[in-house]
Amino acid sequence: MALTESTMLELGTTAPDFALIDAVSGETVRRDDFRGKSGLLVMFICAHCPYVKHIEKSLGPLAADYSGQPLGIVAISSNDVITHPADSPEGLKKQAQANGFIFPYLYDESQAVAHAYHAACTPDFFLFDQDFKLVYRGQYDSSRPGNEIPVTGMDLRAAIDLVLDGKAVPKDQRPSIGCNIKWK
Numbered sequence: 001m002a003l004t005e006s007t008m009l010e011l012g013t014t015a016p017d018f019a020l021i022d023a024v025s026g027e028t029v030r031r032d033d034f035r036g037k038s039g040l041l042v043m044f045i046c047a048h049c050p051y052v053k054h055i056e057k058s059l060g061p062l063a064a065d066y067s068g069q070p071l072g073i074v075a076i077s078s079n080d081v082i083t084h085p086a087d088s089p090e091g092l093k094k095q096a097q098a099n100g101f102i103f104p105y106l107y108d109e110s111q112a113v114a115h116a117y118h119a120a121c122t123p124d125f126f127l128f129d130q131d132f133k134l135v136y137r138g139q140y141d142s143s144r145p146g147n148e149i150p151v152t153g154m155d156l157r158a159a160i161d162l163v164l165d166g167k168a169v170p171k172d173q174r175p176s177i178g179c180n181i182k183w184k
Contacts, residue, residue, distance in 0.1 A: 016116035020106035023092035034072030051178035060100030078114035
C-alpha cells in the first residue's frame, strides 16, 4: 500500500464529464444526470483499500442524511482489477450492498475518468456546485486507520452543507490521504 495524498485539483475546475456503468444496477450514469442539483459529490473509492474500509460504513448514512436534498452523489472505482480483483464490479456491488450505499457505484475500467479528475488516492472526494464547478476537494475528516479519531465525515459534511445553503466553501482544505489508485 502506497500512502498517497489527493492532488488538490484547482478550485473552480469544471467537473469532467463521465458516462459509466453502475456496478449495482447495470445502468449507465452520466454527469449530466445531476444537472439541476445544488451540488454533485464524486467519490473515488474501492473495495480493498484499508483507508476506504475505515470510512465505508459511514458512507451509506452520509448519503441517507442528504437523500432529501438536491445533492447528487456518485462513487467511482478506477483500480486495475487484474492486480486488485476485489475491486471488480462484482466486488463493488458486494461492498455497496454490505454498506447500504444508495448512490450509484460506477466502474471506470479505462481509468479515463480518474485521469480526468486527477484522482490520486482512495478515498478522494470532489464536491461541485450547481454549475459543476469544484468547491471542495480533500479529506472526509481527520480520522485515519489507527489514529483513534472517530469517523464523522465532518470536513466533507461541512462543505456539503455550505453548498446546499448556497454559501461559499472556505478554500483552506486538507488533502485526502489513502492508497494510490492502482493504475494499469
